Amino acid sequence: MRRSPDPLCGFGGARGFVFPRCRSALHQKARYCPLCGSLLAGTRVSGRVRGRCGDCGFVAFMNPASASLGVVLNEAGEVLLIRRAIEPFLGAWSLPAGYQEIDESPEEAVRREVFEEGGVDCVVEGLLDLLFIPDDPRKPGNVAVFLCRATGGEPRPGSEESQAGFFPLSRLPDNIGFDNAERILNRLQGATGFAQRLSQLSRTLDERT
Numbered sequence: 001m002r003r004s005p006d007p008l009c010g011f012g013g014a015r016g017f018v019f020p021r022c023r024s025a026l027h028q029k030a031r032y033c034p035l036c037g038s039l040l041a042g043t044r045v046s047g048r049v050r051g052r053c054g055d056c057g058f059v060a061f062m063n064p065a066s067a068s069l070g071v072v073l074n075e076a077g078e079v080l081l082i083r084r085a086i087e088p089f090l091g092a093w094s095l096p097a098g099y100q101e102i103d104e105s106p107e108e109a110v111r112r113e114v115f116e117e118g119g120v121d122c123v124v125e126g127l128l129d130l131l132f133i134p135d136d137p138r139k140p141g142n143v144a145v146f147l148c149r150a151t152g153g154e155p156r157p158g159s160e161e162s163q164a165g166f167f168p169l170s171r172l173p174d175n176i177g178f179d180n181a182e183r184i185l186n187r188l189q190g191a192t193g194f195a196q197r198l199s200q201l202s203r204t205l206d207e208r209t
């Protein structure tokens, strides 16, 4: 296994390459081959300079992470929010969300995250949106935004949250992180009949089963 102190990432290194739209921690740390541990070298592969291992040929393709987010409504049409106890956005409220595990579907991921972060069981009613978040401080991601219906449990904060609760869309807390308000919640507030759409979806599902 070959080791070298030469930085690859362009963060003070002469040999480095940079990712013009993204300076996330993930990309800055991609210096060594995850298969054999040798240094990655900036090499042109499929039209871009990427980290390529000189020993085993592994190419470190950098792709956005996949995350799932739940807009979970209860019978009163209130939305589930959790208050973060960790960075980023420590102390801010947000919609429950998290990264998809390698063997999970996006729907399974959102149901798991909603329960882990907010203590609520839910069913997925449909896909509301797919957001590309290039400026997430951890890594760029595609976020699948699911409309979900709460089916059980009481709001209860998980290990990385300090509070959890349902809020009317017309009376949301001020401090909402991740641009959740601008990107998602404000659009729902303006959507008249959103709760009715949910109940219609529920009825359709009930009739099918």
Ligand SMILES: [Zn+2]
Pocket: 033, 034, 035, 036, 037, 038, 053, 054, 055, 056, 057, 058
């Ligand atoms: Zn390698």
